[in-house]
Amino acid sequence: MARGFGDIVAPIAGRTGAVAVYPGSLVQPSGPPLVGITRIDPINVSFTLPERELGALQAAFATGPVTVTAHFDPPGQPALEGRLSFIDNSVDSASGTIRVKASFANPDGRLWPGMFVKVSLSPRTLGGALTVPAQAVQTGPEQKFLYAIGEDGKVKAVPVRVLLVQDGIALVEGAGVVAGMRVVLEGAQNLRPDSEVKEGGNETGNEPGQAKKKKDKS
Structure with missing residues (x-):
């Protein structure tokens, strides 16, 4: 028999898993695989993102490489940077998410097939953006707004447009919104424009930074 018929050449470079056959085993083309090969370097990390991020992600992907960072447990280990390589062609209607993949150079094998890692990416950067706690954004009959506290302790409604909400922080813009405002x-449901407020302190039992409606003395 020609030796070429007895050699099996791996179609890809990678790491072999457990061998499923032994000397004397019967092997057939329709039988189970002899051994599995997994590519380690480079390696892909698959994860999902909310569908609301799809537009920004596609725009960033079309203009250049999108950096994806893998974070390891326990914390304190150096993170690993890769590049977004794939966006799925449909959204999972059950979860409202879309599957994406990132490719990482992995020469030292820190990433391993089947392991879980935390990933982060920034598909867009908004320069000069202003942020407020998400709970500060109120919804009116026509638009969203903030109750801003003036120097006289009275509030006024400042219309805003919410660009993004993440981790309890809202990214907003509006003509009347300024840094440091x-x-x-809390307690916004009890307020009206020109209501007088005071910051909650230890004497009231409120957390610092909370605003309560000030009662008029008679």
Whole structure:
């Protein structure tokens, strides 16, 4: 028999898993695989993102490489940077997410097939953006707004447009929104424009930064 018929050449470079056959085993083309080969370097990491991020992700992907960072447990280990390589062609209607993949150079094998890692990416950067706690954003009959606290302790409604909400922080823009502006966090449902407020302190039992409606003395 020609030796070429007895050699099996791996179609890809990678690491072999457990061998499923032994000397004397019967092997057939329709039988189970002899051995599995997994590519280690480079390696892909698959994860999902909310569908609301799809537009920004596609725009960033079309203009250049999108950096994806893998974070390891326990914390304190150096993170690993890769590049977004794939966006799925449909959204999972059950979860409202879309599957994406990132490719990582992995010469030292820190990433391993089947392991779980935390990933982060920034598909867009908004320069000069202003943020407020998400709970400060109120919903009116026509638009969203903040209750801003003036120097006289009275509030006024400042219309805003919410660009993004993440991890309890809202990214907002509006003509009347300025950096350092004090806003009402709690008790806004009891306020009206020109209501007088005071910041909650230890003497009231409120957390610092909370705003409550000030009662008029008679």
